[in-house]
Amino acid sequence: MARDSKESLVNRTLNSGLIGQRPRKGRKSNIKAPSSKRHQKLVFAFGKSTEGRADMRSLLGGKGANLAEMASIGLPVPPGFTISTRVCNAFYENNGAYPSGLSKTVEKEIVNLEIQMNRGFGDPIDPLLLSVRSGAPESMPGMMDTILNLGLNDQTVKGLAVKTGNKRFAYDCYRRFIQMYGSVVLGVRAANDSSEDPFNEILSHIKGEADVEDDMDLEVDALVNLVKKYKSLIKKRCGKEFPQDVYEQLWGAVSAVFGSWKNERAVLYRQRYGIPTSSGTAVNIQTMVFGNLGQNSGTGVAFTRNPANGEKQLYGEYLINAQGEDVVSGVRTPNPISQMKKDLPENYKKLIRIQRRLEKHFRDMQDFEFTIENGALFLLQTRNGKRTGVAAVRIAVDMNKERLMDQKTALLKIPAESIDALLVPIFDPNAIKNVRQVGRGLPAGPGAASGKIVFSSDKARYEVKLGNRVILCRMETSPDDLKGMLISEGVLTTRGGVSSHAALVARQLGKVCVCGAADVLINYRRKEMVVNGKKLKEGDELSIDGSTGAIYAESIPTVSSEVERVLAGRGRKKALPGSNYHLFQTVMKWADKYRRLRVRTNADTPIMSKQAINYGAEGIGLCRTEHMFFDEGRIDLMRRMILAATEKERRASLKKLLPYQRRDFRGLFQSMAGRPVTIRLLDPPLHEFLPGDLKLQREMAKRLDMSLGEVKKRMDVLHEENPMLGCRGCRLGILYPEITEMQVRAIFEAAKQVMLKDGNPPVRPEIMVPLVGFSSELADQVSVVRRVAEDVMKESGVQIDYQVGTMIEVPRAVVTAAEIAEVADFFSFGTNDLTQMTLGLSRDDMGAFFESYTQKEIYDSNPFVSIDESGVGRLILYAVEQGKSARSDLKLGICGEHGGDPASIAFCHGAGLDYVSCSPPRVPVARLAAAQAALIDPN
């Protein structure tokens, strides 16, 4: 039982669709359809009798499971049934064929619905209408297809008209259905991004003829005409009539939904969030209820708390006399939910009760859809609400205070990435004083962003390739814009509210977003937009503030967040309860209580290391000494060393570099105040220090008093076909031991100087040898390190407690980890290079095929972002086991960029590493991720 409840906690957390929280790969199997034969039930009803539960989401999808859960606790849910994810997998395994027996089962469920609703599917007198929606185990909002009003045809539309006494309504439903079905099932769509949808084109034309602005103003005849025109469009484009058989409609819709599981945007989405293809989607078939039956009907979307900032309030939007898609699509700008209090007071009261009921039952912030049909309120869906990082933190902290969840659950509810949202930069208050705000929209994704205006994903990609930052500006966004949103700094839309697609996705991506900015008029054709009369062209600078909704027509500098300023000792008064700083510290305190992994930082300068310490870093895990050589003043010394013809010349240059290095290390040691500092010896190939450009080479030659010919000759010698696999890392130190000697001397002399100052705690240098593949390489460098260290300690009489270890970044180092551990005090996994070599994949060169690999789902996720667990990960586990077997007190860490990635941190925790090291801004994320890993896997 205890185990079950833990499992379900974990699963709830993993599957809650939290922003940016990828499921751990090792746990993929949890969300696969069970393969055992005992559950071969394919279809699950909900409504009067309900067969599903909230914890069956892997089988029923999130939507289906929650519909079943709501129905079973007595919330008003229109009856329906769910075709399970099992069928999706079978559908793909059998090239689009369904399991035998499925059609019979579905027909039986339809009959059940007919009985419950006392209507007939395809009945020309009183037709049963259905919605067909996707619903995957992990929420993928807007990525897959939906069909509403299914069951209408030339006959049933008449019955509906009679039954509702509203012919206009019936034909409005019918034309919506034909458009949806035509577009989704029959593929009648716009040819590309910038051309108009063919149905909308006809609609515009008809509206023009009728001289009306709004669809709602179209008369019945116009709608009947529209239906006729839509049907001939379909006949023209598909070569056959729009289907009149309601079962043909149904299976067409079901197949389209299953088919949409592998459309490009769904694949891209899964790629980004590490959702396995094998999880599949379910299809929910549900009785239609109508929000568009008149002024006593309506539809809306609500959150039980504010998803942007986390405040406790019923938050959302609704439209009177509308269908659900009208709210979500952003075509009409809806009213804030608070207005319902006045317009529909009874139903508002019901919603408030439902808000409480849902939070108490699901114990998380809910995002739910409702429809009011002639005054009767129905819930169409609930799910854990997406939220911004700030909101995630605040909701977790508040719900813990409200005893809705305990501390551990609250911690697990905060996607580790979201702590970053508290640390995002804001516009420089001084700079912004002088900037005129040109417009305003709804604040939908907090943060401050500046960039060039782009109106399409393609243009966004073009500009980003040129190295520019962009703000994607769209009237409204569709799932096709995902590509552009991914690479933009921020998103601006002119239509749609805070629950529009743009807002949802932006929050999920952590993008700055301002939406529904009615002040802004976009003209795609002219590639310009007008903001309150000010004309802006594509490529012009724009700034948006996603926390206030403000729009500025220029680029504005940003400054650090409130949290960072308080941490750095500026603006203490902002540290009040409820402030971002307070939230941050609360969560970090919790995290530190549960995590086992230590968190270090990758830093080369005192400024970086101080920031990292403020963020909670417990040491430096990687100081890249080469960065120290790029400063003006010393780069030429470095170059002189590299270009030296003899060891003597080389030593002369090194001698001059020594004081610089010593000073750098002194600064670092002082700022780290006794915390361990891992210093990597010189790593990159030497030619990286030389100018590539002829003019710069000539200037350098002149400064160094060499001929250009000599310089070129030496550069030729240094040229490498595959620098990644060339003369770098420890190979440099073995070839030129004098370089290692200089660096080690600088380290120990700096340590001595710091320690001789009163009050300084002992310095703890950990010297790290890069690119070791043979234990003999490490042994060679260790002997140099120890010799020089002894020399300096003897000279100064100061005893320094130090360690010498190695990066594990060459596959051979993994294979021979036991031998290497015999000469190493520690291992630090250099997962960047280890990934490159293990996968035979140069990060610089993977662009050519990465997109293709992504589409074909060959890589689970980008292996340079999250550790490739089944490849590189296994090597790490092996190296840990072998290393520990040779030396039980071996210290283990990771210093590749994966050290700041939550999924990779969870892996490192499981692998038994002692610490992760990441860039200073990632330290809080790492602390939180480490705690979550420890909670999920307490061993």
Add this chain to the structure above:
Amino acid sequence: MARDSKESLVNRTLNSGLIGQRPRKGRKSNIKAPSSKRHQKLVFAFGKSTEGRADMRSLLGGKGANLAEMASIGLPVPPGFTISTRVCNAFYENNGAYPSGLSKTVEKEIVNLEIQMNRGFGDPIDPLLLSVRSGAPESMPGMMDTILNLGLNDQTVKGLAVKTGNKRFAYDCYRRFIQMYGSVVLGVRAANDSSEDPFNEILSHIKGEADVEDDMDLEVDALVNLVKKYKSLIKKRCGKEFPQDVYEQLWGAVSAVFGSWKNERAVLYRQRYGIPTSSGTAVNIQTMVFGNLGQNSGTGVAFTRNPANGEKQLYGEYLINAQGEDVVSGVRTPNPISQMKKDLPENYKKLIRIQRRLEKHFRDMQDFEFTIENGALFLLQTRNGKRTGVAAVRIAVDMNKERLMDQKTALLKIPAESIDALLVPIFDPNAIKNVRQVGRGLPAGPGAASGKIVFSSDKARYEVKLGNRVILCRMETSPDDLKGMLISEGVLTTRGGVSSHAALVARQLGKVCVCGAADVLINYRRKEMVVNGKKLKEGDELSIDGSTGAIYAESIPTVSSEVERVLAGRGRKKALPGSNYHLFQTVMKWADKYRRLRVRTNADTPIMSKQAINYGAEGIGLCRTEHMFFDEGRIDLMRRMILAATEKERRASLKKLLPYQRRDFRGLFQSMAGRPVTIRLLDPPLHEFLPGDLKLQREMAKRLDMSLGEVKKRMDVLHEENPMLGCRGCRLGILYPEITEMQVRAIFEAAKQVMLKDGNPPVRPEIMVPLVGFSSELADQVSVVRRVAEDVMKESGVQIDYQVGTMIEVPRAVVTAAEIAEVADFFSFGTNDLTQMTLGLSRDDMGAFFESYTQKEIYDSNPFVSIDESGVGRLILYAVEQGKSARSDLKLGICGEHGGDPASIAFCHGAGLDYVSCSPPRVPVARLAAAQAALIDPN
């Protein structure tokens, strides 16, 4: 007992110092000094009572063990003792200090010698003189130091003069001793390659003063004067007197010998032959006998068979009135041993008896040294004789016929590499007709070589770096010339016989060698040589025939060997018993009887595959399809394909390439006549097909009707930082499936065409996908292959039995081998790339540090020549295990260049692979090596 005899067979084989036969790494421990404490004896006597045996070579070294063995079977050996290799290891472990008790033990042994010889060490009346020589477990001829005549000083020289009644002899011994000791122990040497030895400079001066040509003609007074001058040279260079204390002399010499274990040339030698440093050297201290006591004395070196061609004859050289070093060093050109029959008939008869005795006892061809002191014959050393490849084969076949060894032993006695010697090219008989032979020397290393004349190793390296072939020409070679010999096509010396250093080493390296060419006068300073009056400068072309001794002053084309010509059906009459062809076939027949590994070849053309079949290849293990695209006529089609902007354009070019590929495959399938043919899909990065040079780019652009700008733009896109890790291998086929489709279509259409011809056996294509790291990559390509294959088979109605498999060359493929095996019919280890990625080492770029790594002994051997067993090897073992666990009938092979390397073949045998694949000329070596591996490890 059975096990012991097998062990000893193996060890004898491994340790016999055969040419080019590296010991298997896994067996290294066999030649380490035993670490257990029970044998802590450090010194072993031989002579009257003998403590060692031939099988104690790991402890006593080869020389010491064989001296002991000879003494124990009653052969005349001057008494002495051996300081074991244990002491060498202790010496290095303790920074040059000896184990306690050693000096006492040595003194005791000296006393024993004094008693046996009835002389006193340092006794001014009747001094005991000693030789001090190195002797490692594996023969390293000339690599380490030797001191003769030790025990002479200003007093004992007088005693020796009186005792021998030959003052000239005594001072001659003394001056030799001082020179050797000065050079070896005290380091008084020439500053560099081209300057004269300082002792020889004095000697020349004295000879000039005395107006004599030969050392032997110097009078006593001149020698006394020489001794005086030598001693002051030493005092001047060392700052102290030449040591007069005989024990000081002894320990100085012993330390020098141990020290020489790690001199540069010894390290290089061990590197080349994979001899572990830990094996150490022993030191042999032995009573001096003198070959320079007059006309009834002499010294010589003999082989029990001819080491150049293997014929059964006493073969060797001797000098009357000389010390051993005179023969070996090449300073005097000795007489052929057959001349002894006339000059010293009694001793010649004794030698013939010893020849038989040695072969019968040691059951191998012996290389022994003897000295005749006043008519008494002593054996100073015996060892298994180095021999050319041809000789190795002939001796093994003959000794089997003579029942000196059984077939298995005979097979193991032939270094696998040496079969190559039967296949070396010879000068084109037609071309040579018109070439005048300018001179002649002794044929000392068979084969034909042409190249530029170089006089030093440095110059050789310079020319070779420029891509030129060189012939190293030296008056005589010293171990310092090893570097140059390694990279030369052949070696020519003007002095020294067939057992000179040059000849020995050249035979061992498989280099063409002509030695003792008295017609040739070299002038190092002027960098020229005169051959019978014809002046040749450094850089001029030279050809030498190591089978005849002929020298030609120009470059001459070569043609294939006799064996190859007979195999190809030309010149059947050469196939007589005793012919090279007959030897070759005998050994190959034996090999095929015992080997388990199949041998395939890497071939892309019918010509290559026919040669390989003649050599016994059983299939193609690697056909690199990219080689087929480089032909004129099609390279532009390929380029058009690469530069295509759209898939349509690409497909159009591919369509044109298809007939070419089909024709290539047809030729290959036809030539392989039903043997399996493994075809690798396109592998290299596309930019390799484009011209790098601007002019060629412009020409190509013109031919392809493109602008240079377009070409450059596309090339920029294709440029990669690390092409090794870029868009290549299966990544190409995944990105552009149409390339895979074309290749597969070409393969199957070709197979169909061949099979439809009457009498052709079924074609067995095995399609190999390169650079797979993820099973999903392979699955993607396998599905393309199977789809196209089905299409072609359906179109043609011909059923083709084919397989699809993958290279294992990316470390991740090893890690996930079980998953990959589920979609692969076979694995072929691409050990070139696997080594590059596992070691993080680009073969193209390792030059920068490889020498330094070699010197520091960081790499055991070049990992691109022999499989790095403890790194890459472990990965291979893991992949085999995982692959087999997933698919028990998985076929396993290797197609990297290691597939032709005997040590690697032994590894592949042990790893349980099914076949190795190598270049056609390596096929015979691989067959032999595979048999040897099976004999050593029959599992």
